[in-house]
Amino acid sequence: MKKIKAFYLQNCPHCKRAFKMLEELKSQNSSYSEIDIEYIEESENVQAASAHDYYYVPTFYVDGVKIHEGVPTLEKLEEVLKKAL
Template identity: 55%
Template structure:
């Protein structure tokens, strides 16, 4: 599995939706083993600041940004597929 990280803010409605879809998709055995490190950017500001992004939610796979900003369920699924 690839190193997958999600940068989010706990009060962001787009992040909440992305996390709901991510958890829903991870119920599928195909995605169940994917480990996603979740970084709440206001709580881990120094780590978040070391990454090049502006909008949340943002996904990085192996330190490469693969999605930034509001997402559709299909885009979340695409991120999970890239994480396999």
């Protein structure tokens, strides 16, 4: 199983919505709950954020490859989880 890095900002409404969507997807498919997601708050970990190429949050990387950036949808987030499986 591949690791996911999720970059976010604490007060970002799109990030908060993405996290709720992830929980919904995990409740629908138990195998998604086993995926290791490292959450990185970009203003608290500027060095890690600077090492990755993105402009909008939330941004999701699977094994170092950017899969999603910006406004989330259930479909896009499920694609992130599927790529990690």
